[in-house]
Every structure is written in C-alpha cells, then in structure tokens.
Amino acid sequence: MEQLVEEFGHPTYTSFPVIAARLLLATLYGAIIGFEREWRNRPAGLRTHILVCVAAATFGILTIEIIHAPMFAQGSVKVDPIRVVEAVTAGVAFLAAGSILFSRGEVHGLTTGAGMWLAGAIGVACGLGLWQVAGFATLIVLIVAGLLHRLEPKACPAREGDRKATPGATDRSSE
Secondary structure, three states, X not given: OHHHHHHHHOXXXXXXXXXXXXXXXXXXXXXXXXXXXXXXOOOOOHHHHHHHHHHHHHHHHHHHHXXXXXXXXXXXXXXXXXXXXXXXXXXXXXXXXXXXXXXXXXXXXXXXXXHHXXXXXXXXXXXXXXXXXXXXXXXXXXXXXXXXXXXHHHHOHHXXXXXXXXXXXXXXXXX
C-alpha cells in the first residue's frame, strides 16, 4: 500500500490547476476549429479536433513533467523535448493523411487534414503553456477556414464555374 501511495502521490512539476487550465484551453481551441469544420459539414469535426488538440496538449505537459522528473535527473539519461513535438507532428500527420481522399480526379479533405495537423500544433502550444501562440494560431485558422472560404469563389471564378458545369458535383479540393 505504501508503494501505491508513493507511486500515485508524487507531486508534478506543474501545478494541477495549471495543467487543468492548459488542457481546458486546448479543449476550447480544438472545439473552435472543430465547430467550423462541423458547420461546413466536413469530416473530422468537433470531437476529432478536440481530441487531437487535447492529446497534443497532454504530450506537451508530459514533456515538461519528464524533463523535471527525478528519475530522469541522472547524467546518463538524455531528454530531448523536441522529440515529443516530432512525435505529435508525425502522429497527427498520419491521422490527417487518412482524411485526404483522391477520387475521380479530385482531391478531397486537404483543408480538414491541415486543420487536424494545426490542431495538434495548437495543442502542443497549450500543453507547453504558450497561450499566445495557441490563441493566435486558432485565430488564424478561423480566418483562413472561415473568411477565405467566402472569398474563394470570388477570387477563383474559373473554379466556381467548374463546380456549376457538372450537375450535382461539388469541388471539395480545398476542403
């Protein structure tokens, strides 16, 4: 019993309220991005973006905790926090690639995949406590996915004409 208390009772480097705030902020930012995708009826919506963002934030928090954990304080153990960022990037890129489809000469899901990848980056920023980076990146996502979506048909009239030329077809190459 004493070993269990020791195992689960050790303090974290980062206080629990800060950890909770970072995870909740990642949840909020992931939800904002996911809501935009849900609103546009795209794959990988609210739940997916929240989970990607919170998972990445958790990895960011774990990175901080690992760096400060007494078991890794030995000189023989080398800790490279950038490896966690690389792992999150690779993992989320794998998920994002799965959302991209090529069908009948058209590419679908690029914006969704990019959004998931960026949600991972925003989650890492939240987990590491880089609130300004996470918040500004989320704002940029909303501008790109929301406002530029409205301007795209005006900026690319040929693409809009192509959409109308095929009855029932939708151009989701930018989605």
